[in-house]
Amino acid sequence: MLRNKSRTFQRGIRPSRKDLFNVHSSPQLAAGYSGKVRDKSILLGVTGGVAAYKIVDLIRRLKDEGASVTVIMTEASKNFITPLSLEVASHNKVYSGLFDTPMAHITLTAEADIMVIAPATANIISKFARGIADDLLSTCLLSFNKKVVIAPAMNWRMYENPILQENLRHLISRGVIQVGPEKGSLACGEEGMGRMSEISEIIEVIRSALSKKDLVKEKILVTAGPTREYLDPVRFISNRSSGKMGYAIARAAIRRGAEVTLISGPSLLSQPEGVKFVSVETTVDMLNAVNRELPSTTVLIMSAAVSDFTPAKRAREKIEKSGDLLLRLSRTPDIISEVRKKKDRPFIIGFAAETGNKVRRAKEKLKEKNMDMIIFNDVTEAGSGFDVDTNRVVIIEREKEIRLPLMSKDYVAEAILDRLSELRRIDG
Numbered sequence: 001m002l003r004n005k006s007r008t009f010q011r012g013i014r015p016s017r018k019d020l021f022n023v024h025s026s027p028q029l030a031a032g033y034s035g036k037v038r039d040k041s042i043l044l045g046v047t048g049g050v051a052a053y054k055i056v057d058l059i060r061r062l063k064d065e066g067a068s069v070t071v072i073m074t075e076a077s078k079n080f081i082t083p084l085s086l087e088v089a090s091h092n093k094v095y096s097g098l099f100d101t102p103m104a105h106i107t108l109t110a111e112a113d114i115m116v117i118a119p120a121t122a123n124i125i126s127k128f129a130r131g132i133a134d135d136l137l138s139t140c141l142l143s144f145n146k147k148v149v150i151a152p153a154m155n156w157r158m159y160e161n162p163i164l165q166e167n168l169r170h171l172i173s174r175g176v177i178q179v180g181p182e183k184g185s186l187a188c189g190e191e192g193m194g195r196m197s198e199i200s201e202i203i204e205v206i207r208s209a210l211s212k213k214d215l216v217k218e219k220i221l222v223t224a225g226p227t228r229e230y231l232d233p234v235r236f237i238s239n240r241s242s243g244k245m246g247y248a249i250a251r252a253a254i255r256r257g258a259e260v261t262l263i264s265g266p267s268l269l270s271q272p273e274g275v276k277f278v279s280v281e282t283t284v285d286m287l288n289a290v291n292r293e294l295p296s297t298t299v300l301i302m303s304a305a306v307s308d309f310t311p312a313k314r315a316r317e318k319i320e321k322s323g324d325l326l327l328r329l330s331r332t333p334d335i336i337s338e339v340r341k342k343k344d345r346p347f348i349i350g351f352a353a354e355t356g357n358k359v360r361r362a363k364e365k366l367k368e369k370n371m372d373m374i375i376f377n378d379v380t381e382a383g384s385g386f387d388v389d390t391n392r393v394v395i396i397e398r399e400k401e402i403r404l405p406l407m408s409k410d411y412v413a414e415a416i417l418d419r420l421s422e423l424r425r426i427d428g
Ligand SMILES: Cc1cc2nc3c(=O)[nH]c(=O)nc-3n(C[C@H](O)[C@H](O)[C@H](O)COP(=O)(O)O)c2cc1C
Pocket: 046, 047, 048, 049, 050, 051, 074, 075, 076, 077, 120, 121, 122, 123, 124, 153, 154, 155, 158
């Protein structure tokens, strides 16, 4: 679940939607972004649970990402939300009765890329598991032969009922993807397992289900966030990195089937689902963690904003304020240089966060440090770099250079992994 949901854009410049999702403006990447929901057709089943009111937000966000959403409502769900609300949100006709539109149970599923049931009642889960087709939604589920995602939501006793659990196990064994539920306060006033997953998590699972699995053989180590270099027990030197780029890469790599370890400096972001998470503070901590993980790593992606300097001395006690303080800084170890020395070094992707257009400097770094790819970005550019949801990067490889437009960090992550996948395929 993403805790930090706010979209912050520096200096009040908000990139247009076209910018955020426009991967195709780079001809090299015209094949597209693999985890995208853009241009996908989602058939969304809404069933009779209290969480149905949250579905307007799910539809809105899927549409923001460029998906087309068609809703099927069960009769019971209309007690919780009106068809009109979902029609307005989806900009599409809402379907419900099996006999209202002849053959809708076949035509709707033939056009869809994925089916999502949210919220999924105990009733629809059990009907689906047993192959019952007595309304439009349950009939569509039987006539659909691609991926189905279900987001159960119900009272905890219903959820823990062994019959329901057996039905869920059966669906999962048939390839149905379950997201949630979570533990928390329920609509009935009780606490327990049964809350529908957060919308952002449901979207992440949909993206993953639609994603190609081209990195299944890779063990990817991602570093993210800032490091902290302490002058005394309470004060430190750090930088503005939020970790958003590295976390986006970790999430994208998981979607594409890689085994992912994320070594993160202090960050407010939530741990991405499915990663092995290692929390560190200082550059030396990060180096030690990288060294520990390295033997099982095939690709190292160094997106952390590692501090280049550290106080030469760390005071044991808090430094008293008495006059000016002169600080002597010494260099921290260079993690990539350390890794490069290893015999079986992994494929290395570095980041060059520069102030100003120093692409040439990034190219020199690629060669000097013997990396396989370096991602350049100018952190002073509006909408790019630290603590924003967007980035404008140049992917620099040994043989080529790809300039990408301003895009969401999720899309930048996919673009980087597209190149990684291509190069790893060529290398065999
Ligand atoms: C106020 C109220 C809230 C309900 N909430 C849920 C719920 O959150 N999850 C669930 O599985 N069933 C819930 N039910 C029961 C379903 O609405 C019922 O099983 C219905 O037959 C489901 O039909 P459907 O699966 O076709 O939508 C609720 C019922 C009522 C009256």
